[in-house]
Amino acid sequence: MLLLVLQLVPHALKAQTRASPFETLDLGITVLADVNHGALQQWWSPGPAVGIGLTTPFYLGILELGLQYAHPSALSDDVPGFRSLFVYAGWGGGRALGAGFAAAGTARVGIMAMRFEGDSLPGDRASENELGVAARAAVRWMPAGAWYAETSVSYQSILTSPHMEQVLLAAGIGRRFATPAWLRDFLD
Amino acid sequence: MAARLPRLIVLALLLPAGVSAQASGARDTMPGTQVITAETLRRAGATRLSDVLSIAHRWDEQTVDGAAWNASPLGGSPFLPAHWIVLVDGQRVDDDVFGVTDLDRLAVPLEQVSTVELIEVPRLVAGGITTDGLIRITTADPSEGPAAGGWFVTGSEIGDPGPFAFTPEATSNVDRLGHRASAGMSYGGAGWFATGAIGWATLVPTDPAIVNRYIAALGPLPRLHATTPSVRVGARVAGGRHEAVLRHSAVDGALGLSPFGTEIATDQRFTIGGLSGDVPLSQGRQLRYDVSHARNQARLARGRPGPPLDWEVAASEIRTEVVDSTSVLETGGLRLRRRVVTSPDDLADPSIELATAYVMLRLGGAARPPTASGTITVGEGDVGLAALLTRGWTLASSAEVEAILSYERRSRAEDNTIWAWTERGYPLLEESGADFEVVGDPRSPERLGADLNLSARPVRGITLWARALFRHSRGLAVERRDLHFVPATSSFEGPAAVIHDVGGELAGGGLELASDPVQGLAVRASWWVRGAVGGDDVFVDAWAAVPSQGARVTMEYVPVEGLDLWMTGAYRGAARQREFAAVEAESAGRYRARVGDALTVDLAVQKRLWDGRLRVHFGVRNLLGAEPHYHPAGATFGPTAILQLQGILP
Numbered sequence: 001m002l003l004l005v006l007q008l009v010p011h012a013l014k015a016q017t018r019a020s021p022f023e024t025l026d027l028g029i030t031v032l033a034d035v036n037h038g039a040l041q042q043w044w045s046p047g048p049a050v051g052i053g054l055t056t057p058f059y060l061g062i063l064e065l066g067l068q069y070a071h072p073s074a075l076s077d078d079v080p081g082f083r084s085l086f087v088y089a090g091w092g093g094g095r096a097l098g099a100g101f102a103a104a105g106t107a108r109v110g111i112m113a114m115r116f117e118g119d120s121l122p123g124d125r126a127s128e129n130e131l132g133v134a135a136r137a138a139v140r141w142m143p144a145g146a147w148y149a150e151t152s153v154s155y156q157s158i159l160t161s162p163h164m165e166q167v168l169l170a171a172g173i174g175r176r177f178a179t180p181a182w183l184r185d186f187l188d
Numbered sequence: 189m190a191a192r193l194p195r196l197i198v199l200a201l202l203l204p205a206g207v208s209a210q211a212s213g214a215r216d217t218m219p220g221t222q223v224i225t226a227e228t229l230r231r232a233g234a235t236r237l238s239d240v241l242s243i244a245h246r247w248d249e250q251t252v253d254g255a256a257w258n259a260s261p262l263g264g265s266p267f268l269p270a271h272w273i274v275l276v277d278g279q280r281v282d283d284d285v286f287g288v289t290d291l292d293r294l295a296v297p298l299e300q301v302s303t304v305e306l307i308e309v310p311r312l313v314a315g316g317i318t319t320d321g322l323i324r325i326t327t328a329d330p331s332e333g334p335a336a337g338g339w340f341v342t343g344s345e346i347g348d349p350g351p352f353a354f355t356p357e358a359t360s361n362v363d364r365l366g367h368r369a370s371a372g373m374s375y376g377g378a379g380w381f382a383t384g385a386i387g388w389a390t391l392v393p394t395d396p397a398i399v400n401r402y403i404a405a406l407g408p409l410p411r412l413h414a415t416t417p418s419v420r421v422g423a424r425v426a427g428g429r430h431e432a433v434l435r436h437s438a439v440d441g442a443l444g445l446s447p448f449g450t451e452i453a454t455d456q457r458f459t460i461g462g463l464s465g466d467v468p469l470s471q472g473r474q475l476r477y478d479v480s481h482a483r484n485q486a487r488l489a490r491g492r493p494g495p496p497l498d499w500e501v502a503a504s505e506i507r508t509e510v511v512d513s514t515s516v517l518e519t520g521g522l523r524l525r526r527r528v529v530t531s532p533d534d535l536a537d538p539s540i541e542l543a544t545a546y547v548m549l550r551l552g553g554a555a556r557p558p559t560a561s562g563t564i565t566v567g568e569g570d571v572g573l574a575a576l577l578t579r580g581w582t583l584a585s586s587a588e589v590e591a592i593l594s595y596e597r598r599s600r601a602e603d604n605t606i607w608a609w610t611e612r613g614y615p616l617l618e619e620s621g622a623d624f625e626v627v628g629d630p631r632s633p634e635r636l637g638a639d640l641n642l643s644a645r646p647v648r649g650i651t652l653w654a655r656a657l658f659r660h661s662r663g664l665a666v667e668r669r670d671l672h673f674v675p676a677t678s679s680f681e682g683p684a685a686v687i688h689d690v691g692g693e694l695a696g697g698g699l700e701l702a703s704d705p706v707q708g709l710a711v712r713a714s715w716w717v718r719g720a721v722g723g724d725d726v727f728v729d730a731w732a733a734v735p736s737q738g739a740r741v742t743m744e745y746v747p748v749e750g751l752d753l754w755m756t757g758a759y760r761g762a763a764r765q766r767e768f769a770a771v772e773a774e775s776a777g778r779y780r781a782r783v784g785d786a787l788t789v790d791l792a793v794q795k796r797l798w799d800g801r802l803r804v805h806f807g808v809r810n811l812l813g814a815e816p817h818y819h820p821a822g823a824t825f826g827p828t829a830i831l832q833l834q835g836i837l838p
Contacts, residue, residue: 039352039357040351043351043352043354043355044351059747059748059751060747072351078354078355079351079354079355080351080354082351089806109806109829114350114351116351116354125353128348128350128351128353130346130348130350131346131829158350159346159347160347160348160349160350160351160352161347161348161349161350161352161359162352162357164350164351185798185799186797186798187797188750
């Protein structure tokens with residue numbers, strides 16, 4: 001995945017000749033499904049997740065900020081279900097494929113906050129948070145105007161012991177906005 | 189500080205109180221000196237003052253508990269007691285407790301630090317010879333007008349079981365939160381300023397290698413608490429500069445005293461008040477002064493098991509020197525010290541009084557004239573001496589060589605180890621039943637040194653340093669222990685001995701390359717090697733416990749204004765502590781005599797927002813997942829992620 005990102009970055013650099021840092025903001029919403037079978041999935045059904053993300057041109061490549069919410073349900077009565085929120089930042093690159101299509105790859109780092117269900121849990125065991133990393137490859141179709149559709153596959157690992165590993169397939173839509181001047185001043 | 193703080197994911201909100209510490213770019217003023225700026229500290233993600241030791245080149249650092257760090261430059265002694273000289277805004281400070289010096293007890297707010305200069309070659313500075321290193325901390329003056337701010341750091345350790353805590357796969361929950369916080373106010377007026385800050389820290393030792401010892405010392409939920417208030421006022425009067433400071437640190441934690449083989453729950457208090465400054469006398473001549481009084485306490489925490497440690501030292505110091513850059517007598521000074529110990533055990537002679545006179549002569553009028561420096565210390569029936577000769581040659585327009593010859597004889601009255609105080613009648617070891625002996629008769633340690641430094645700029649943008657050194661030491665006091673493992677507390681017991689009149693020869697060398705290959709990129713790479721080349725068995729054994737070589741590469745890259753990248757790679761050679769040989773077998777290899785070599789890589793990225801008012805810093809320490817540790821019984825440091833948010837009030 002990292003190799004893919006590095007492959008894409010030089011082309012993103014060329015794109016930067018057209019889009020200066022923070023010039024645009026892409027706001028997208030996605031629905032994600034986990035297709036992995038690992039340690040997490042032995043005890044929980046991950047269920048669908050929903051994500052909201054912002055993408056903007058950076059000095060080199062693109063920069064991402066986003067949230068991903070899920071509500072895994074327990075597969076047995078021995079363990080509690082939990083709600084999770086993964087807050088991440090990412091960096092990567094993109095490449096135009098023609099006919100309105102573009103590919104992108106990003107690497108993400110974030111923190112997953114978890115709250116476990118069950119009234120009998122003591123306070124110090126009711127919540128948890130842990131560092132996570134992810135790598136993502138996406139294809140975007142942006143035929144005209146500001147709207148786009150996107151599909152992606154990502155590998156995500158939350159660094160618990162053992163790791164919570166997920167392979168997430170996602171589809172979503174989004175819209176590109178011109179970044180307000182005050183926000184560009186803030187970011188730059 | 190918690191031993192595993194480096195594993196914390198840290199979220200920090202940092203609001204420096206209008207501090208104008210915006211120094212940028214490392215600048216080394218002379219060979220053997222490196223200057224670490226506030227910007228470098230931020231890029232590297234420093235969260236405490238002692239982090240500077242892990243950023244510095246050519247200094248080897250060591251810790252047992254992960255909280256207090258000892259460090260030594262290439263030609264200095266890596267053994268306790270630490271003999272570094274610490275200067276804060278020109279004032280000598282010493283928070284030494286039985287030879288353990290902890291920079292974080294100095295109560296210097298990290299956000300006020302402007303530069304940290306580290307000197308590793310023998311020089312005469314502030315009345316002392318810097319063979320064992322000097323750390324000169326300079327704080328920034330507040331910006332004009334009133335300002336207030338604060339910062340907060342908290343974190344959680346990587347590797348929690350998360351939801352798996354409820355499954356048969358559950359591992360122990362390593363989730364521990366520690367935090368640091370500070371608040372400060374400042375005012376900068378016309379020719380004067382005042383600033384105050386207070387810091388807090390609550391930290392949790394969780395490292396498996398040390399946690400049982402901390403639980404035994406501090407209780408089932410071991411915590412270290414620190415509070416560090418400080419006040420500083422300064423003014424410029426008639427061309428001179430004068431500053432008054434009051435700093436205090438209260439650290440409730442643990443102190444490792446080697447004869448006991450474990451940590452002791454200790455409440456430590458350090459308070460220093462002082463006045464320092466300079467006054468212009470005439471063209472090129474300046475009077476500098478430094479007056480301070482410090483109290484340094486260490487007491488067994490109430491209700492905790494351990495030896496009845498109750499120790500307080502009141503140290504008063506007056507130092508004054510005249511510096512004349514145009515005169516043969518470039519520096520002349522006098523340093524008076526008085527140290528009074530208060531302890532429930534009546535010491536026969538609880539006070540030590542020392543007087544040191546020092547001079548530096550400029551022997552010629554050339555741009556790099558030879559110099560001769562000397563100090564003489566008298567008191568307590570002993571005499572300490574130091575002499576230093578330096579000479580430089582310009583080989584070509586871009587290359588210089590400097591040779592230094594040094595001789596030091598340290599007064600025994602300056603020895604602050606538990607062994608020295610035991611010999612002066614402090615009965616802690618005897619009363620607590622420690623099994624120890626003193627071998628040989630104490631002598632004043634002597635050291636002869638020779639240093640050769642080369643600095644060159646072979647091509648534009650590249651600076652090369654090379655260094656070779658030799659030390660011949662006699663009269664050293666070296667501690668030896670015959671340790672055995674105590675499984676119940678993961679601690680150690682066994683007879684300890686201090687052996688006097690140890691001697692030997694040390695040789696070492698190093699190379700360093702600094703370059704600015706492209707605009708905004710600064711690269712520095714260094715390698716050093718050192719080790720015993722002669723001496724008695726005790727000396728050679730002692731040096732076998734010190735890594736024989738190390739290397740470091742640091743890169744600072746500012747591709748665009750406001751975006752900073754940091755990378756450092758560090759290699760530390762292996763070492764072996766003979767006294768842990770039995771422990772290794774008894775602990776089934778859990779504590780090994782050999783401390784393996786380790787290669788660590790740290791990465792960080794920093795972005796400033798809102799015209800510099802906000803800063804986001806993310807870093808990963810030990811990216812490769814090596815398991816470096818610095819002592820057979822010491823904490824280890826796994827992969828680390830650090831996130832800091834900083835806000836700067838205009």
